[in-house]
Amino acid sequence: MLQAFFIAWLGVIAAQASPGPNMFAVAEAALGQGRRTALMVVAGINTGMLVWATGVAIGLGALFEELPVLLTALKFLGAAYLIYLAYKGLKAAITPGGSTVRAAKSRLSDIAAWRRGFLVIMTNPKAALMWSAVATFLFGMELSNAEVLAFGPLAVASGVAIYGTYALLFSTGVATRVFQRFWRIIEAMFGVAFGALGTMLFFSGARDFRP
Incomplete structure (x- = not known):
């Protein structure tokens, strides 16, 4: 079991460390609204990670295989949420007045920041696919449902470390001072990044309808 956990964990760590919606959400919150808000986004992401881990342990991955339309729906849902974040970022970048994005954007409450992180990962079909692959590997190594479920906290631990570091x-x-000076450009870049990811997800979902 430990060997299987270690191999799966390496894959999860690589996915967590790579750029994507999760990292962008944490970075945007840290730069624009500070450490506390960013850490609440991290908490939301890791809560969602635990939900995904629990879901695939009890058969959610198999459900996606049986009903691929669910994954397609998740793609459209994720695209909509990322495009919404893109709109918020681009709107902040062109809002007149205020010397920083903190002045241009309303500050997220702790609950709202947690919710943002949670929604980012729960509407990310890549998270669904990754956790389905992890579950398939672990079940293929003849682990029980309980043992697959026990892998979740291990992945959350690395998620806390990686996203917390971000x-x-x-x-x-230093990052704050740079952002204070170039916040419109940086916020626009986040908006474009979220928009690009959302657009890619939308077209990925649209391709699922092709015969």
């Missing part, structure tokens, strides 16, 4: 790095004094 939150700390992007909320340092």
